[in-house]
Amino acid sequence: MPLPAALLARLREIFPDDALATTDDDRRAAARDNSRHEHLPDAVVFPTSHAQVEALVRACRAHGVPLTARGGGTSSTGASVPVAGGVVANFMRMNRILRIAPDDRLAMVEPGVTNEALQKALAPLGFFWAPDPGSAPWCTVGGNLACNAAGPHAVKYGATRDNVLGLAAVAGTGESFRCGTQTSKSAIGYDLTRLLIGSEGTLAVITEATLKLTPRPAALRSLRASYRDAASAAHAVARIMAQPATPCALEFMDALALRLAREHQPEAGVPEAEALLLIELDGAPDALEEACAAVEAAARVDGLVQLEVARDEAQTRALWAARKALSFAQQAVTQHKINEDVVVPVSRLPALVDNVRALAEKHAVPIVSFGHAGNGNLHVNFLPRDVDEIERAYAALPELFERVIALGGTISGEHGIGVVKREFMPLALSGATLGLMRGIKAAFDPDGILNPGKLLP
């Protein structure tokens, strides 16, 4: 369905020729993200200013045409796929770092800057921005905001929502607004900033963000601990999290993850164990020594097979090789990986691992579990190798979510909802909670033009 001619004419007024694209190739490039979903938009625009975005939202609203904002397109939930067609706003050209203020521990950026470009600009000043998704070289800060992205360092430094001070945005009404502050503390009304973060572009289009920065610690230290079973490793995780020396990464790999990594990359020295913890600590040198001792003590539970501490960069790389090998190993098993992202209270990790193993057996499909154990956030990846296994994997998904919720957890830790988990939202949230979310949606975007078909069932 092509755009109304009047809207197209208006878009030509708002955007220069090279910032409005309607060819099949252009539309195809904006039709996909890192999920299995795909839908062609009718036009793609490349905003470079807040004024353009405001005019764009107003034009789309006037014509009742869907508008989907897009960054690097790395979402694995279909959050940036324009499932209802309409206009895609690709923010990759609106990518300036407007200001870095070390004294105030903040940076002001446009949404299209990549996470990695921002980190590179901050590093020489001795700072970083905490969210560190694996897609950092390609994903944008705007995408991180939309999905409340995180990564390994969230265990110590929090997710995106914990690391933003304020935003400028255009609501679905077409109204521009600012929320939050440039200060590290405030108590002035409803927290619209954190409401927009994780709202997947369904409430407003963000045009500027004031990010909270963290000073870079002086040094890093890596530990690797292998265990005879997942329960022992999970017990160690709970002990590590119950003492004050919080690691800056606390990652878990299950038996299948270790076997795949070992088979795929025999030279990586992946230990023969049933469960592995990869632990990173940061701090000043003496503090690091002390924290390392405390974490080592906490990690030494019954069931520990081996504990190694890296003493230099080469040893550090070697310890993390297992984790790095895993991504490629999964790809070698199948091109049909179903990438899940569930989270439980840390104390329920052993039960989660048991449940996943039971699911894999019941549905006869390989499942690998690994990820951010310090947050209780595991990537439970189904690895179906043929059509039958794919069918069985999808049949197992609702059961996984039900088990996670029964354990006091929830259905997404950091990937978000998008299209792929939308139908499962009623498992995690009551009708009353979803009703309040719909009320908020109606207040921000009364005509439902922003990223329709996402998040809310």
Place this chain on the structure above:
Amino acid sequence: MPLPAALLARLREIFPDDALATTDDDRRAAARDNSRHEHLPDAVVFPTSHAQVEALVRACRAHGVPLTARGGGTSSTGASVPVAGGVVANFMRMNRILRIAPDDRLAMVEPGVTNEALQKALAPLGFFWAPDPGSAPWCTVGGNLACNAAGPHAVKYGATRDNVLGLAAVAGTGESFRCGTQTSKSAIGYDLTRLLIGSEGTLAVITEATLKLTPRPAALRSLRASYRDAASAAHAVARIMAQPATPCALEFMDALALRLAREHQPEAGVPEAEALLLIELDGAPDALEEACAAVEAAARVDGLVQLEVARDEAQTRALWAARKALSFAQQAVTQHKINEDVVVPVSRLPALVDNVRALAEKHAVPIVSFGHAGNGNLHVNFLPRDVDEIERAYAALPELFERVIALGGTISGEHGIGVVKREFMPLALSGATLGLMRGIKAAFDPDGILNPGKLLP
């Protein structure tokens, strides 16, 4: 205006005799908080269960009668004063600690538990809850949630909003709902948890909270640095905040604060200086030594007069005596203190202190500035001693807020808005931002029964 008879009859069904009060004495006890505002409610109830709260909200809604939730009544903004009459729900009897789970770093509590009672329950388990307002012995967790309370430790550990995982509540519609999770990470839809925190009871009545706990560091160390002017002290603050060893408290006192403390308590050994920083560090012993050296180095700027490090508990008490003396000193000056709470980016602290001094001269009223410098959050207290000074102080207030906003700051760091700052909200927030907040209010509380007359102008 007495309550409708039918509502009173319904309240008698919901609450036992000893949990419903309508005498003048009972009503007077619920008419005030720690502000200068006062208004009698028509009835006071003392809920002890979620079911009672749900029935209460529904009954008030059915009769269009205002409902104001109340904890310890320590708000300085009138947030818990029932300015439109109606029913006050006093939560002091709904005060159970339901569960403490150290492995999961969380505690589940009812809203009426005091901050101090919670901290006392957590301490033997090696944990604390970060918000540490000065009113901790009397204020409730529910009140902390309502106002997004903080305190000195927020500079390292965040405010209330940063330390809550999930809530149970009853919206103004009368519908019960849960939001958030029991996990330290989640990405499942709009963040209703942080939306309720700081909403001052205008959206929903909270009946249960899942709080994020922090492990207690092994040791503390205090430093005190005096400076020849406020600009030097503020420069030191910015330098301290730009390095990785974040203090757990970084407090400032201006020249008048120091003079008052010295005069009121000559034996406290308050230094003769124009500005003072009180710094607290926490951590494991070796880490503390290292952090102390780093902070000391950052604090040594041009203008430093003296830097002292406490080596034992007696020395620590002595260093903090100036801060303790100040509260009483202010009371000795006047009973008419106007307690302000503004916040600017840390780099603008010198300008804020200059502006406050200029205001004090222009309006000929004493103003003392002190507080949480690491967050740029100063308590700017007007100390008018007679009717003329009181009048001039109130005349100076809008000018203070305008200057703070011109410096990139905002009008409340941790006390909130309530009645006293409601009219100033348009200085801090645009009409569009306030309009979106009103849309959220309408979605949660369509009849406007919850704490009317607060927060939104």
